[in-house]
Amino acid sequence: xxxxxxxxxxxxxxxxxxxxxxxxxxxxxxxxxxxxxxxxxxxxxxxxxxxxxxxxxxxxxxxxxxxxxxxxxxxxxxxxxxxxxxxxxxxxxxxxxxxxxxxxxxxxxxxxxxxxxxxxxxxxxxxxxxxxxxxxxxxxxxxxxxxxxxxxxxxxxxxxxxxxxxxxxxxxxxxxxxxxxxxxxxxxxxxxxxxxxxxxxxxxxxxxxxxxxxxxxxxxxxxxxxxxxxxxxxxxxxxxxxxxxxxxxxxxxxxxxxxxxxxxxxxxxxxxxxxxxxxxxxxxxxxxxxxxxxxxxxxxxxxxxxxxxxxxxxxxxxxxxxxxxxxxxxxxxxxxxxxxxxxxxxxxxxxxxxxxxxxxxxxxxxxxxxxxxxxxxxxxxxxxxxxxxxxxxxxxxxxxxxxxxxxxxxxxxxxxxxxxxxxxxxxxxxxxxxxxxxxxxxxxxxxxxxxxxxxxxxxxxxxxxxxxxxxxxxxxxxxxxxxxxxxxxxxxxxxxxxxxxxxxxxxxxxxxxxxxxxxxxxxxxxxxxxxxxxxxxxxxxxxxxxxxxxxxxxxxxxxxxxxxxxxxxxxxxxxxxxxxxxxxxxxxxxxxxxxxxxxxxxxxxxxxxxxxxxxxxxxxxxxxxxxxxxxxxxxxxxxxxxxxxxxxxxxxxxxxxxxxxxxxxxxxxxxxxxxxxxxxxxxxxxxxxxxxxxxxxxxxxxxxxxxxxxxxx
Numbered sequence: 070x071x072x073x074x075x076x077x078x079x080x081x082x083x084x085x086x087x088x089x090x091x092x093x094x095x096x097x098x099x100x101x102x103x104x105x106x107x108x109x110x111x112x113x114x115x116x117x118x119x120x121x122x123x124x125x126x127x128x129x130x131x132x133x134x135x136x137x138x139x140x141x142x143x144x145x146x147x148x149x150x151x152x153x154x155x156x157x158x159x160x161x162x163x164x165x166x167x168x169x170x171x172x173x174x175x176x177x178x179x180x181x182x183x184x185x186x187x188x189x190x191x192x193x194x195x196x197x198x199x200x201x202x203x204x205x206x207x208x209x210x211x212x213x214x215x216x217x218x219x220x221x222x223x224x225x226x227x228x229x230x231x232x233x234x235x236x237x238x239x240x241x242x243x244x245x246x247x248x249x250x251x252x253x254x255x256x257x258x259x260x261x262x263x264x265x266x267x268x269x270x271x272x273x274x275x276x277x278x279x280x281x282x283x284x285x286x287x288x289x290x291x292x293x294x295x296x297x298x299x300x301x302x303x304x305x306x307x308x309x310x311x312x313x314x315x316x317x318x319x320x321x322x323x324x325x326x327x328x329x330x331x332x333x334x335x336x337x338x339x340x341x342x343x344x345x346x347x348x349x350x351x352x353x354x355x356x357x358x359x360x361x362x363x364x365x366x367x368x369x370x371x372x373x374x375x376x377x378x379x380x381x382x383x384x385x386x387x388x389x390x391x392x393x394x395x396x397x398x399x400x401x402x403x404x405x406x407x408x409x410x411x412x413x414x415x416x417x418x419x420x421x422x423x424x425x426x427x428x429x430x431x432x433x434x435x436x437x438x439x440x441x442x443x444x445x446x447x448x449x450x451x452x453x454x455x456x457x458x459x460x461x462x463x464x465x466x467x468x469x470x471x472x473x474x475x476x477x478x479x480x481x482x483x484x485x486x487x488x489x490x491x492x493x494x495x496x497x498x499x500x501x502x503x504x505x506x507x508x509x510x511x512x513x514x515x516x517x518x519x520x521x522x523x524x525x526x527x528x529x530x531x532x533x534x535x536x537x538x539x540x541x542x543x544x545x546x547x548x549x550x551x552x553x554x555x556x557x558x559x560x561x562x563x564x565x566x567x568x569x570x571x572x573x574x575x576x577x578x579x580x581x582x583x584x585x586x587x588x589x590x591x592x593x594x595x596x597x598x599x600x601x602x603x604x605x606x607x608x609x610x611x612x613x614x615x616x617x618x619x620x621x622x623x624x625x626x627x628x629x630x631x632x633x634x635x636x637x638x639x640x641x642x643x644x645x646x647x648x649x650x651x652x653x654x655x656x657x658x659x660x661x662x663x664x665x666x667x668x669x670x671x672x673x674x675x676x677x678x679x680x681x682x683x684x685x686x687x688x689x690x691x692x693x694x695x696x697x698x699x700x701x702x703x704x705x706x707x708x709x710x711x712x713x714x715x716x717x718x719x720x721x722x723x724x725x726x727x728x729x730x731x732x733x734x735x736x737x738x739x740x741x742x743x744x745x746x747x748x749x750x751x752x753x754x755x756x757x758x759x760x761x762x763x764x765x766x767x768x769x770x771x772x773x774x775x776x777x778x779x780x781x782x
Contacts, residue, residue, distance in 0.1 A: 077109035108133030122183025158594035172224025199252025201543030204575035208619030231390030242287030303347030421603035436610025440482030445525035459595030460540025476601030539575025670696025
């Protein structure tokens with residue numbers, strides 16, 4: 070390969086013309102077109118459909134000197150055409166098998182449309198619900214997030230990348246993106262080495278160990294260096310210590326954005342910094358193709374590093390089977406058969422039901438009676454067919470979700486009076502690229518909704534965020550119900566307190582008034598195409614909810630970042646004085662803790678025992694279904710290393726098991742703790758296990774009450 074051809078493999082462009090139409094005649098599109106034909110493009114993103122991909126692939130394979138095929142990529146985040154719950158919602162299932170299956174379905178559909186590569190999973194830990202991209206990750210916990218990262222990678226990639234129904238996954242964003250200061254998109258992240266090695270990096274390592282073939286850089290800087298130009302992250306840790314042999318892609322324009330960061334003087338300097346740091350592919354900044362040849366000739370970039378980057382990219386193309394058959398993913402018959410397959414819709418419904426969290430259920434108002442009730446179904450999201458799809462659903466057809474109204478109407482023996490109450494938005498611009506305008510003035514539908522609530526037997530309020538209020542670029546300074554929804558909620562409650570609140574949202578919300586007053590609250594997130602069916606089945610008790618929160622819900626936005634696995638200060642308790650770590654106007658406690666989630670039955674935990682054998686600990690606990698219906702429970706195990714050379718959190722999740730118990734039945738649940746669970750990384754990034762006393766805590770949430778102590782020698 071010539072130097073230019075190797076650099077071409079490091080160049081990624083976004084789709085720029087309809088390949089089934091005439092070729093571009095001039096301008097930027099013509100330049101990209103010529104680059105594909107001359108072998109100067111290694112990957113394309115945002116080109117999909119078997120016909121489109123095949124025709125664009127032909128441009129590269131049948132015109133360039135070497136005929137090297139292109140990798141086609143798209144953000145396939147929570148389903149492809151068949152849209153599943155947003156990733157944060159899926160994390161609430163704590164069901165690794167179902168999560169892997171969701172990624173498998175997405176891969177099958179994406180591959181059927183000619184795609185080879187998804188920019189998922191996002192494995193960023195975040196403790197700040199103001200950050201819009203919490204919807205795209207697995208929440209605040211490293212242990213749970215690591216398990217989910219591996220499950221998603223295995224779902225996308227399967228056990229044979231050369232099969233025509235698998236796609237390569239991408240662990241993103243490397244690293245620290247979820248710690249953006251003040252929860253503001255693209256902002257600086259400033260974390261210490263303990264947090265980096267113990268909280269942030271383990272999820273990426275889990276993805277690597279699961280076989281992920283690509284990593285993506287993050288937009289943020291970390292300790293003064295933009296991640297795309299961070300040699301320590303890319304060459305020392307990822308490619309060195311972890312021996313990763315896949316390739317690293319920049320995020321969109323993140324190479325050229327190093328100029329704005331104040332780290333690069335110009336585009337040429339940015340290309341030099343990124344290439345030397347270990348970024349193998351340039352996503353849409355056009356800097357590698359412009360400058361790397363000159364940088365190599367001037368000695369500022371080693372040709373051996375160009376060789377390494379090209380080799381990594383070509384290796385993955387070989388693993389995909391593209392050299393054997395560049396068109397193996399381009400079968401229009403398979404595309405028609407697999408998109409929206411019945412089995413895929415069934416999997417989406419199963420995942421949606423498992424993602425729902427019952428936050429509160431006073432007086433057993435739920436499940437609802439299936440007959441003889443007058444139900445007022447109120448809220449701007451109750452009959453919205455698009456918002457439940459959430460953000461990051463680039464291939465979705467839109468407006469094809471089952472609404473709560475449609476789902477509840479399948480139960481024929483009740484009378485439903487649907488009222489919008491208030492409009493959520495004041496305009497119709499709801500696409501990915503737009504800022505949403507929230508309605509704060511139009512109350513014209515409110516009185517009719519209140520009147521409906523007054524004469525109903527039960528009120529079901531469906532409130533929350535629009536599907537595009539979370540996601541990239543959707544940071545929020547407040548975490549309340551947007552617009553006029555809180556006023557609507559309070560007026561309807563004053564008219565009829567026999568109420569169920571169904572939340573549709575992409576992040577934890579601060580809802581202290583509702584938590585205090587509304588007797589039943591369901592966290593239903595944005596659940597994808599089968600949203601309304603899943604919610605209706607939970608409301609009517611045909612599915613017993615088992616979801617658990619993957620992120621802490623604050624009482625007030627001013628508590629964030631808030632998370633369960635915090636560290637003690639030197640003054641954690643009041644001791645009768647004001648001089649301790651607290652707010653003077655708000656409790657330290659969350660509204661709903663990490664791991665919280667109720668059921669239509671109840672579970673009792675007892676008989677916690679530990680057996681220590683060297684540095685292996687077996688923990689057993691008895692769990693009994695003390696209610697009248699069968700149910701699933703996520704049994705959670707936490708530990709605390711009480712004294713350590715680097716202080717440890719007050720508790721850390723180190724095991725969980727989802728069990729199904731019939732009413733009145735008991736089960737002994739066993740966990741095994743090894744050095745992997747008992748140790749931690751010191752500030753030099755070395756994993757160590759120290760002797761000493763440990764607390765072990767088991768229960769149905771992070772607010773556990775059953776505990777024991779063991780000693781490691």
